[in-house]
Amino acid sequence: MNARVSTRQDTKQLLLEAGVEVMIEKGYTNSGIQEVLSKVGVPKGSFYHYFDSKEDFALAIIEEFDRDFMAFLMPILTNSALTPKERLRSFCETKRECMRAASCRKGCLIGNLSQEMSDQSETLRQALSEAMERRLNAFTVCIEEAQKIGEITSSVDARLIADLFSSCWEGAMMRAKTAKSLEPLDVFIKLMFELVLKN
Amino acid sequence: MNARVSTRQDTKQLLLEAGVEVMIEKGYTNSGIQEVLSKVGVPKGSFYHYFDSKEDFALAIIEEFDRDFMAFLMPILTNSALTPKERLRSFCETKRECMRAASCRKGCLIGNLSQEMSDQSETLRQALSEAMERRLNAFTVCIEEAQKIGEITSSVDARLIADLFSSCWEGAMMRAKTAKSLEPLDVFIKLMFELVLKN
DNA sequence: GACCAAAATAGACGACCGGTCTAATGGCAG
DNA sequence: CTGCCATTAGACCGGTCGTCTATTTTGGTC
Numbered sequence: 001m002n003a004r005v006s007t008r009q010d011t012k013q014l015l016l017e018a019g020v021e022v023m024i025e026k027g028y029t030n031s032g033i034q035e036v037l038s039k040v041g042v043p044k045g046s047f048y049h050y051f052d053s054k055e056d057f058a059l060a061i062i063e064e065f066d067r068d069f070m071a072f073l074m075p076i077l078t079n080s081a082l083t084p085k086e087r088l089r090s091f092c093e094t095k096r097e098c099m100r101a102a103s104c105r106k107g108c109l110i111g112n113l114s115q116e117m118s119d120q121s122e123t124l125r126q127a128l129s130e131a132m133e134r135r136l137n138a139f140t141v142c143i144e145e146a147q148k149i150g151e152i153t154s155s156v157d158a159r160l161i162a163d164l165f166s167s168c169w170e171g172a173m174m175r176a177k178t179a180k181s182l183e184p185l186d187v188f189i190k191l192m193f194e195l196v197l198k199n
Numbered sequence: 200m201n202a203r204v205s206t207r208q209d210t211k212q213l214l215l216e217a218g219v220e221v222m223i224e225k226g227y228t229n230s231g232i233q234e235v236l237s238k239v240g241v242p243k244g245s246f247y248h249y250f251d252s253k254e255d256f257a258l259a260i261i262e263e264f265d266r267d268f269m270a271f272l273m274p275i276l277t278n279s280a281l282t283p284k285e286r287l288r289s290f291c292e293t294k295r296e297c298m299r300a301a302s303c304r305k306g307c308l309i310g311n312l313s314q315e316m317s318d319q320s321e322t323l324r325q326a327l328s329e330a331m332e333r334r335l336n337a338f339t340v341c342i343e344e345a346q347k348i349g350e351i352t353s354s355v356d357a358r359l360i361a362d363l364f365s366s367c368w369e370g371a372m373m374r375a376k377t378a379k380s381l382e383p384l385d386v387f388i389k390l391m392f393e394l395v396l397k398n
Numbered sequence: 399g400a401c402c403a404a405a406a407t408a409g410a411c412g413a414c415c416g417g418t419c420t421a422a423t424g425g426c427a428g
Numbered sequence: 429c430t431g432c433c434a435t436t437a438g439a440c441c442g443g444t445c446g447t448c449t450a451t452t453t454t455g456g457t458c
Contacts, residue, residue, distance in 0.1 A: 029226065043438085045420095048419080164386055164391070167386070242408045
């Protein structure tokens with residue numbers, strides 16, 4: 001029987017999922033292991049059986065979140081029913097809807113932890129940087145395709161446009177969270193497509 | 200003699216300045232009152248004479264930082280030796296130089312605390328939101344002037360352009376911090392002026 | 399100059415919490 | 429039954445915030 005084994009993996013997975021929830025709301029420092037453990041009914045002692053430290057836990061959480069995010073992003077950016085530019089818009093509007101549903105709270109785990117932890121933990125900084133890089137690459141490919149069919153100007157390298165797009169996106173999320181308003185996101189979507197993502 | 204009075208004000212001011220230093224590096228939760236006190240050699244008992252709580256202290260720190268930032272920003276944005284658009288570029292490049300000098304650490308206190316505290320403290324959230332609003336207004340005025348003389352397109356409302364500019368700026372700062380590279384800032388400056396702030 | 403109320407300083411203290419670690423438990427295989 | 433390992437349990441340490449009382453300094457008044 002491997003019921004035990006599967007239980008163990010479930011426990012670890014449960015901790016990760018609860019960890020994502022807690023950390024996206026409270027950040028790293030303000031999140032307590034205890035709170036995560038209470039959420040899933042696992043005693044404190046068990047935690048360090050699955051993870052070496054809080055930092056190690058956060059690392060796993062970042063990877064978990066990144067995996068989920070890419071699994072959400074890629075189908076949208078490769079949806080052949082839409083043109084490349086429409087895919088980008090689809091991504092923006094889907095995420096905007098998420099933000100609305102969350103009342104402009106939480107935002108993006110990667111962005112949140114970046115601001116808080118980049119100067120505190122080199123390990124986490126690298127993981128966060130890599131996650132951002134992966135997103136940037138995905139956007140770059142999509143923008144390249146858009147350039148090929150003339151949907152977006154080819155006067156600027158696709159990677160640079162993707163870079164600007166990423167910066168703006170993260171910044172707009174942050175401002176939406178702070179202002180508790182969707183306006184920064186809406187302005188971003190409107191102007192980004194009107195002034196930048198055009199031919 | 201009012202040496203005492205001036206000493207008192209100095210003490211409070213000293214605490215604020217040290218507080219800005221600590222919080223911009225470590226964020227809110229990870230900053231300790233004790234660390235700030237040690238920095239300026241003030242005993243703990245005094246702290247709670249000047250501030251009601253850590254949150255109250257943070258509020259004063261935000262106001263202090265915002266005051267300093269506006270005092271830095273306004274002369275640049277009203278420098279009549281430059282055209283409005285050149286002023287915006289001057290701001291970007293001055294700040295880019297700050298970031299380089301700081302090895303891409305710290306970033307912007309307002310942005311840092313926004314990500315960390317918007318969902319944790321309504322009081323701080325409002326203060327941060329107001330600080331952002333002040334910046335937005337300053338940029339809006341400058342962009343309006345640029346539109347008047349045809350340096351920037353008038354096809355889009357100045358406030359919206361300022362909004363996008365703010366989002367991008369904050370996002371680029373965040374990404375620079377995470378990537379420990381000036382590239383996001385450089386890309387932002389290049390493309391923002393090439394694709395958005397043009398006539 | 400002497401005095402006093404108020405302001406400011408000093409730092410010990412309590413209560414609490416997070417992260418770590420060691421010891422005990424329990425289930426399962428051989 | 430026995431040994432082993434995953435898991436559980438909670439004690440422990442260090443550090444935090446915020447309070448508290450005692451002491452010193454100040455500014456104004458007589």
